[in-house]
Amino acid sequence: MKWSIAAIAGLLAPSAFGAAVADKKITYNGYxxxxxxxxxxxxxIKAKLAPLSPVTFNLDTxxxxxVAIPPSEVAKFKALGLDATVLHEDLGADIAKEAAFxxxxxxxxxxxxxxxxxxxxxxxxxxxxxxxxxxxxPNNSELINAGTxxxxxxxxxxxxxxxxxxxxxxxxxxxxxVHAREWITSKVVEYITYxxxxxxxxxxxxxTILDKYDFYIIxxxxxxxxxxxxxxxxxxxxxxxxxxxxSCVGTDINRNWPYKWELTNGASTNPCDETYKGxxxxxxxxxxxxxxxxxxxxxSKGIKLYIDWHSYGQYILxxxxxxxxxxxxxxxxxxxxxxxxxxxxxLSYGTTFTYGPSCSTLYATTGSxxxxxxxxxxxEFAWTIELRPSGSQGTSGFVLPAAQILPSAxxxxxxxxxxxxxx
Ligand code: 0X9
Ligand code: ZN
Numbered sequence: 001m002k003w004s005i006a007a008i009a010g011l012l013a014p015s016a017f018g019a020a021v022a023d024k025k026i027t028y029n030g031y032x033x034x035x036x037x038x039x040x041x042x043x044x045i046k047a048k049l050a051p052l053s054p055v056t057f058n059l060d061t062x063x064x065x066x067v068a069i070p071p072s073e074v075a076k077f078k079a080l081g082l083d084a085t086v087l088h089e090d091l092g093a094d095i096a097k098e099a100a101f102x103x104x105x106x107x108x109x110x111x112x113x114x115x116x117x118x119x120x121x122x123x124x125x126x127x128x129x130x131x132x133x134x135x136x137x138p139n140n141s142e143l144i145n146a147g148t149x150x151x152x153x154x155x156x157x158x159x160x161x162x163x164x165x166x167x168x169x170x171x172x173x174x175x176x177x178v179h180a181r182e183w184i185t186s187k188v189v190e191y192i193t194y195x196x197x198x199x200x201x202x203x204x205x206x207x208t209i210l211d212k213y214d215f216y217i218i219x220x221x222x223x224x225x226x227x228x229x230x231x232x233x234x235x236x237x238x239x240x241x242x243x244x245x246x247s248c249v250g251t252d253i254n255r256n257w258p259y260k261w262e263l264t265n266g267a268s269t270n271p272c273d274e275t276y277k278g279x280x281x282x283x284x285x286x287x288x289x290x291x292x293x294x295x296x297x298x299x300s301k302g303i304k305l306y307i308d309w310h311s312y313g314q315y316i317l318x319x320x321x322x323x324x325x326x327x328x329x330x331x332x333x334x335x336x337x338x339x340x341x342x343x344x345x346x347l348s349y350g351t352t353f354t355y356g357p358s359c360s361t362l363y364a365t366t367g368s369x370x371x372x373x374x375x376x377x378x379x380e381f382a383w384t385i386e387l388r389p390s391g392s393q394g395t396s397g398f399v400l401p402a403a404q405i406l407p408s409a410x411x412x413x414x415x416x417x418x419x420x421x422x423x
Contacts, residue, residue, distance in 0.1 A: 023232045029092030030071030031055070033397065034084040035064050048080050055235060057397045058313075059275065060363050066397055068235075087396055094399050095234045098183075101125075111136045111198065117191055117409060119402045120183055123227050126219065129190060130158050137197045142166070144216065147289010149224045150241045155289050157218035160196055162211035170304040171297040172213040172420065173379070175290075175369065178253050178308065180225025180236045181398040184387045184408055185309035189219045191409030192416055209420045213304060216297060221286060222253055235398065237274050239286055248272035251284050254308070255365065258282040258291065259372040260322035266359075266366030277367055290369075294377045303379035305423060308369045310384055311398060313391035314351065316342055317358035317384040319374045321365030327357065328374055334381055337423055344418035348411040351388065358384060381423060387412070 038045050042061040054067035054077075068091050069077045088094050102119040106112065106128050116129065134141045140162065146155040161167065176189040196215065199206040220226050224240040238250030248271040255267035261281035268275045282288055297303050316338045319328040328334055338355035345353050354361065358370065365371075374382040388408045389396050400408070 025231065026233045026235075027092045028055075028068065028095055028234065029090070030074075031068040031088070031091040032071075032074050032077075032086065033057075033066065033068040033088035033091050034077070034082075035066050035087050035394070037064050037083040038062065039083070045082065048082065052076060057235075058391070060313075060391070063392065087394070088399065091399065094396070094401075098234075098399055098402060099230070106132060112194070114406075116194075117187065117406045120187065120405070123220070123223065123230060126186060126190070127156065130156065130193075130219065133193065133197060134158060137200075140197060140200060140210070144218075144293075146218050146221075146293035148285055149222070150239055150285055151224045153223040153227075155218055155221055155223065155286060155293075157216060158193055160193070160210060160215040160217070162200065162207065162213075164211060167214055167300060169212055169214045170301045172215045173294070173297060173303055173306045173373075174215070174217045174219075174309060175221045175307070176217075176219040176309045177223075177226050178221045178369070179310060180222050180229045180238070181234060182309075182311040182387075183226075183229070183398065184311050184400045184405065186219045186226070187405045188387060188409045188412050189217055189309055191406075192413055193217050193219075195413055205417055205421060209417065213420065214301065216293075218290075218293075221290060225250070238276065239284055241284055243271045243279065246271040248276075251276050251278045253284055253286050253290075254369055255367040256282060256284045256287045257367045257369055257372040258287075259367065259376050261367035263322055263366045266322055266364040266368075275365075281367065291372075294373060298377040303373065303377055304381065305420070306370070306373045306377075306379045306382040308382075308384045309387065311387040311400070312389050312394065313362075313386040314353045314388060314394075315361060315384070315386040315391070316353050316355035317361060317370070317386065318356065319358065319382055320371050321358040321368040322371050324357070324359040324364065326359075328382075330380065331357075334383075337381065337419060338383070340422060341415045341419045345411045345415040348414055349407050351407075351411055352390070353385075353415075385412070 045065055052073045057066035101121050134143050141160050144157045144159045174189050176185040200210050222239050225236055228236045238252050241251050252275045255275050255277040258281035267277035318334045320326040342353040342355050370382045370384050373379045
């Protein structure tokens with residue numbers, strides 16, 4: 001099904017929130033995106049950029065700063081003479097290319113075909129994709145709902161099980177698209193779901209895995225943000241919650257979990273910032289739903305593995321985010337598995353994933369899902385995976401070319417099979 005942006009806005013925006021989608025679409029036409037080497041002095045680079053109005057991509061700016069420069073400032077940017085490579089010659093053109101979703105026809109067959117993974121898709125089609133999968137595999141799957149977003153969308157997901165029957169085994173639990181602009185995450189999560197169901201009856205490794213675990217997969221934990229990236233601003237990150245006293249919109253759901261939320265330095269208290277943590281721990285509707293759902297998994301068969309899928313940078317991040325010296329009780333085991341998973345991922349296309357504790361490898365985060373799910377929900381393994389492109393050799397950012405969807409998905413699928421066979 002081919003959707004125009006206008007159709008998405010009209011069909012998916014609950015009427016009470018019509019105003020939000022009336023925001024004028026930001027095209028990013030003519031914006032040039034660059035990766036600027038900081039030579040370990042990002043403050044100097046940021047000071048040089050201060051007279052310009054760059055759109056910044058990455059939060060860890062110790063080695064490089066990825067920015068989009070408006071067309072009117074490109075000449076001024078070049079005159080700064082910074083050590084930079086081009087990530088997008090024209091970000092607007094690359095976004096337009098990415099939004100040409102193609103003509104995939106979801107109604108053509110009962111089980112969606114692999115060509116689904118050749119392009120990105122509109123939110124409504126992702127919803128249909130999961131309900132079609134469930135309908136094709138009613139003996140191994142059901143649709144689930146982990147809560148409701150600010151604008152009233154379901155935090156829908158799919159629950160998969162094997163020969164032990166529904167709900168009989170420990171949980172493997174995935175979250176996709178907590179950050180709205182990280183589109184590759186929902187595609188990868190979809191591919192893993194798809195292969196688990198499609199290959200269950202023919203592949204012994206897949207059968208062993210699905211017979212051993214119940215999977216709970218929530219592809220869009222921030223549906224409002226995702227829709228907003230399709231209607232209005234491709235680079236939106238947070239949810240779409242308004243706060244009294246501020247005209248800025250959005251709380252970072254990955255800074256809002258009620259664990260170590262109160263610590264300073266791992267999130268922002270400014271509603272205008274990308275890592276805004278909210279006024280109180282767990283004060284986003286998305287987080288409230290996710291906490292209750294996570295608790296239900298903890299209280300039934302427990303959580304074997306949680307993965308929060310993000311992009312970009314090519315990292316496997318282990319606990320913890322809140323403190324760079326803290327380590328999970330089973331840290332050595334987690335490290336061994338991350339090393340093996342990274343090695344297995346690399347076998348497909350040579351893609352390198354760096355692994356290590358989140359805070360010491362990237363930066364501090366407070367109120368993150370992984371810390372909550374490790375210490376409160378007591379998952380045995382809880383990771384963040386930052387998908388393609390690379391944080392050092394990458395040639396794009398959140399707008400990853402559609403040609404890389406399948407390779408990204410295939411290498412992660414290989415990694416997950418390794419991980420769940422060895423964990
Ligand atoms: O900052 C984040 O939320 C994640 N990176 S991203 O660039 N996709 O925004 C990293 C979160 C890692 N935190 C923990 N694993 N605790
Ligand atoms: Zn993210």
